[in-house]
Amino acid sequence: MIDFRYHLVSIIAVFLALTVGLVLGTTMLQDPLLDTLQNETADLRGQTEDLRSERDVADRVNAGADQMVDAASADMLDGRLEGLEVVVVQAPGADADTAASLGERVEEAGGRIAGRVEIAPEFVDPANTAFVDELALQVSADAGSLSGSGPYEKAGIEIGRALARAPEPDEEEDEAEEEDGGGAEEGGHDPASALAAFVEGGLLTVRGEPAGRSDVVVMVSPSSAEQAGRDDRETVNTVLTAFVSALHDRVGGLVLTGDVPSSHGHGMIAQARAQEADFATVDMAGRPMGDIVAVLALAEDIDGDGGAYGVGEGVDGFLPDPLPEPRETADTEPSPEPSDGLDEARRVVPGGE
Structure with a gap:
């Protein structure tokens, strides 16, 4: 039959084992563990600095690209709408x-x-x-x-x-609307x-x-x-x-x-x-x-x-390629080609009326 003395010895043994473990952990393992943590911290700090530098460079590149595109916008957008x-x-x-x-x-x-x-x-x-x-x-x-x-x-x-x-509307529709007295759109x-x-x-x-x-x-x-x-x-x-x-x-x-x-x-x-x-x-x-x-x-x-x-998911590209051509409006008439007078000369038939 297990008596109280046996339980007391068991509890003392458990606490003694914990004490020995703590002593070993804070002496024999302390230096290697701290060295490992310090090395990992230094590596992470270095990676953070590298990423921060890359971000700063990317920000400057993007700002420069915006300035360049802004400067060229007149030519890129001219007449597109x-x-x-x-x-x-x-x-x-x-x-x-x-x-x-x-x-x-x-x-x-x-x-x-x-x-x-x-x-x-x-x-x-x-x-x-x-x-x-x-x-x-x-x-x-x-x-x-x-x-x-x-x-x-x-x-x-x-x-x-x-x-x-x-x-x-074409001219015929205009005339029909005038006869009907105008009004709202169809329907x-x-x-x-x-x-x-x-x-x-x-x-x-x-x-x-x-x-x-x-x-x-x-x-x-x-x-x-x-x-x-x-x-x-x-x-x-x-x-x-x-x-x-x-x-x-x-x-x-x-x-x-x-x-x-x-x-x-x-x-x-x-x-x-x-x-x-x-x-x-x-x-x-x-x-x-x-x-x-x-x-x-x-x-x-x-x-x-x-x-x-753009630059997000599912894009076809950064921008249209080829770029859309400038629009030609209906009120824009092509400039007449320069004449050197030869056409008029050909219309004049010697001896003609």
């Missing part, structure tokens, strides 16, 4: 400075900002989905054509229709009234007078900083991507711009590229290089060849 009316559309949480700098590049390329449309946060609020759907049906001149489309696709179709420039659709309905519904803010004037659209996606940590990021960007796809079908040329992080994960540009959207995307907006590439991508998308450009 000549004669086009452009509407800038800002998603909820889009960076206002980015939208402004893109507008400046559009004008540098010969385009004209017809107006700006800011999408309100209420537009993408799940609680307003039914309202968005109902409003799109109310403003539509042909509600039956919207059947089968989701609420935000319907909204994209109708807002795009309200923004898009109506095709120029009684009034672009300004349709756009105003979304404004009055608290879904949009409109600056300028873009209704019925847009040839192409620059869409600015939500900034990654604004969406950081939001649980509904994926849902919001899915909704906006559906809206932009429908908008593009109506207005023709469109480029979706955003920062580099928006091309990763659940970012809006990442979702558009994953769905193989047929409009152009650029993921470097907000810096000179990105804004210039965005204008070039927009000029390319006018012909239906929009690609994915």
Whole structure:
């Protein structure tokens, strides 16, 4: 039978073993362990310094590239959007400075900002989905054509229709309109009234007078900083991507711009590229290089060849290659070729009347 003395001896033996282990650990193993930790710390510190130096060099290279591209922007953008009316559309949480700098590049390329449309946060609020759907049906001149489309696709179709420039009528149509007394567009659709309905519904803010004037659209996606940590990021960007796809079908040329992080994960540009959207995307907006590439991508998308450009995931390249050619506007007449007088001389027949 085990008595108390046996338990006492066992407990003393355990504590003695622990004491011996601690003594050995703090004497025999102390120096090698400390040396190892110090060496690893020194290595990590060296790697950190190397990475910091590489980052500083990369920042200087990028800053220099922006300066160089900025200096060459006049030649790169000259005439690429000549004669086009452009509407800038800002998603909820889009960076206002980015939208402004893109507008400046559009004008540098010969385009004209017809107006700006800011999408309100209420537009993408799940609680307003039914309202968005109902409003799109109310403003539509042909509600039956919207059947089968989701609420935000319907909204994209109708807002795009309200923004898009109506095709120029020929002379016979002009005469017919004069006989009929003019009026709204075919089917009684009034672009300004349709756009105003979304404004009055608290879904949009409109600056300028873009209704019925847009040839192409620059869409600015939500900034990654604004969406950081939001649980509904994926849902919001899915909704906006559906809206932009429908908008593009109506207005023709469109480029979706955003920062580099928006091309990763659940970012809006990442979702558009994953769905193989047929409009152009650029993921470097907000810096000179990105804004210039965005204008070039927009000029390319006018012909239906929009690609994915930048440095993020799923790009076709850094910028369009070859670059889109400058546009020739209808009021630009080719200069007559210089004449040396020989043609006139040939028209004069000796002895003729």
